[in-house]
Amino acid sequence: MEVSWLKDKHFLEDRSVELAEYLISQKATVRSTAKKFGVSKSTVHTEVIN
Secondary structure (H helix, E strand, O other): OOOHHHHHHHHHHHHHHHHHHHHHHHOOOHHHHHHHHOOOHHHHHHHHHO
16 A cells, blocks of 8 residues: 555656646746646746756
8 A cells, every 4th residue: 555645745746747748838837837737826836846
């Protein structure tokens, strides 16, 4: 059984990649990406940078 924090880590890693790929492929802004994924601009910035 996978530990819950490890599951969360995988989710965040997957979401970070998805956000970055969207930003690049769509030449999107942080604001439009946040709106598309239903998260805050801070979340997009933090996840893509880290």
